Amino acid sequence: MRPTLSRIAARPRLRRLLSLLAAAGLCSGAGLAHATTLDLRTAVDRALLAEAKYRAARAEYAAMQQEIPRARAGLLPQLSASGSRTDNRADITQTNALGQNTSRDSDYVSSNYSVTLRQPLVRYDSWIKYRQADTRVEHAGRQVELAHDSLILSVGESYLNCLLADAVAQFARAEVSALEGLLESATRGLTAGTATRTDVLDAEARLDSARVKLIEARHGIDAARRTLEAAIGEPVDAIRTIDADRLVLGSLSNRIDDWREAALAGNPEIAAARLAVDLARDETRLQRAGHYPTLDFIAQRQLAESDSISTLGTRTHTNLWGFQANIPLFAGGYVTASTRQAAARLERAQAELDATVEQITLRSARAVEGLKAASQRVQALARAEDSAAAALVGTEKGLRAGTRSFIDVLNARQQLFEARQNRARANAEFVLGLLELKASAGELDDAAIATANDFLADVAIDLNSD
Numbered sequence: 031m032r033p034t035l036s037r038i039a040a041r042p043r044l045r046r047l048l049s050l051l052a053a054a055g056l057c058s059g060a061g062l063a064h065a066t067t068l069d070l071r072t073a074v075d076r077a078l079l080a081e082a083k084y085r086a087a088r089a090e091y092a093a094m095q096q097e098i099p100r101a102r103a104g105l106l107p108q109l110s111a112s113g114s115r116t117d118n119r120a121d122i123t124q125t126n127a128l129g130q131n132t133s134r135d136s137d138y139v140s141s142n143y144s145v146t147l148r149q150p151l152v153r154y155d156s157w158i159k160y161r162q163a164d165t166r167v168e169h170a171g172r173q174v175e176l177a178h179d180s181l182i183l184s185v186g187e188s189y190l191n192c193l194l195a196d197a198v199a200q201f202a203r204a205e206v207s208a209l210e211g212l213l214e215s216a217t218r219g220l221t222a223g224t225a226t227r228t229d230v231l232d233a234e235a236r237l238d239s240a241r242v243k244l245i246e247a248r249h250g251i252d253a254a255r256r257t258l259e260a261a262i263g264e265p266v267d268a269i270r271t272i273d274a275d276r277l278v279l280g281s282l283s284n285r286i287d288d289w290r291e292a293a294l295a296g297n298p299e300i301a302a303a304r305l306a307v308d309l310a311r312d313e314t315r316l317q318r319a320g321h322y323p324t325l326d327f328i329a330q331r332q333l334a335e336s337d338s339i340s341t342l343g344t345r346t347h348t349n350l351w352g353f354q355a356n357i358p359l360f361a362g363g364y365v366t367a368s369t370r371q372a373a374a375r376l377e378r379a380q381a382e383l384d385a386t387v388e389q390i391t392l393r394s395a396r397a398v399e400g401l402k403a404a405s406q407r408v409q410a411l412a413r414a415e416d417s418a419a420a421a422l423v424g425t426e427k428g429l430r431a432g433t434r435s436f437i438d439v440l441n442a443r444q445q446l447f448e449a450r451q452n453r454a455r456a457n458a459e460f461v462l463g464l465l466e467l468k469a470s471a472g473e474l475d476d477a478a479i480a481t482a483n484d485f486l487a488d489v490a491i492d493l494n495s496d
Contacts, residue, residue, distance in 0.1 A: 080263030101163035104156035152325035195250035202244035273487035296472030320365035401463035407456035418449035
């Protein structure tokens with residue numbers, strides 16, 4: 031699924047995405063129109079609807095949003111009703127002044143109904159829980175943003191993996207075709223005495239190697255396409271390639287400080303780490319609230335009838351209201367230990383925030399530097415490809431003139447292929463550097479996807495072709 035091209039990158043996943051983008055540049059010339067052609071933006075949009083892990087993250091966020099009304103309930107009035115009705119049988123024995131006992135049975139029905147209203151007045155812990163619920167919802171939202179960005183990179187990786195697999199197949203087919211021609215020429219040259227047996231054997235060895243690469247490339251196309259289809263939830267027949275001529279940096283800022291500030295302000299990982307610190311700080315306050323008193327207002331209306339044997343036939347209506355206070359005195363050290371534990375976890379959350387900030391700012395700086403370097407390499411390697419193509423033409427002319435050998439032609443052709451791959455790799459580093467920079471700043475949004483999609487050409491490759 032993830033062919034490897036060399037690149038200095040902070041994350042292996044981005045290094046693999048680089049390989050895929052490089053492939054797009056390689057195969058921009060082999061396109062065809064297709065009715066069901068897929069582009070990068072469409073692939074991302076469909077994956078956002080179909081991908082299971084992202085749907086799970088959104089569902090978890092929807093569930094987490096209910097934490098706010100749950101926590102708010104601890105601050106609102108609580109109204110309850112209770113009632114009981116029982117059949118009673120009492121055996122009553124009485125002793126008179128003469129010491130004589132008399133007994134009688136008494137069957138009666140007793141009932142007791144009440145409605146109670148309780149309004150919390152002083153509940154510091156409930157206020158902390160309410161604030162924590164709001165923070166948890168925001169934290170879950172940041173997690174959805176992270177899942178969103180991760181999915182975009184993953185879909186881009188799968189999409190461009192198809193381009194890479196097709197590019198590898200195209201190079202393999204071109205190499206096989208060229209080597210077959212060179213082998214035929216070398217064989218004729220051996221017969222005519224203008225080539226050596228070494229030339230023929232070298233051409234045969236390289237041809238066999240190229241045929242193996244072609245077989246592997248065909249399997250790679252199928253595997254890459256299945257991965258993309260799994261990501262977007264539907265079959266894929268053709269996808270658009272990348273036009274290297276569209277890779278222009280434009281007016282994008284190349285100052286590291288600008289992107290560092292953007293990352294500190296908008297990166298979802300940093301935002302989630304800050305919210306984790308807020309949650310840990312509130313948890314410390316919540317545990318400390320175990321020492322604080324609470325105060326509730328209570329109002330109750332009660333109806334009792336024949337509530338006991340001594341009140342047979344009596345109906346009682348009782349209305350009461352008042353305040354109920356609870357003052358914690360000693361809980362065996364539980365509150366103190368819980369507070370210390372929460373304070374230690376707050377320190378850990380702060381350390382994790384510091385580490386995240388360092389990591390993201392370093393990633394932003396590397397992305398800026400990599401983007402500037404890639405922009406320069408794009409132009410330099412374009413000239414290198416032209417030079418390699420010209421060198422191949424000159425070597426082929428030298429072969430016909432008798433001043434160059436078949437091995438020289440094979441080496442020149444190999445150098446041209448390597449130059450094209452290096453150029454495509456530089457194009458990919460340019461695009462990937464831009465995506466990585468946008469992700470580090472928390473700007474991997476629709477505009478960033480549109481920018482990446484604008485790099486695609488108006489031609490497509492057919493993934494079903496052999």
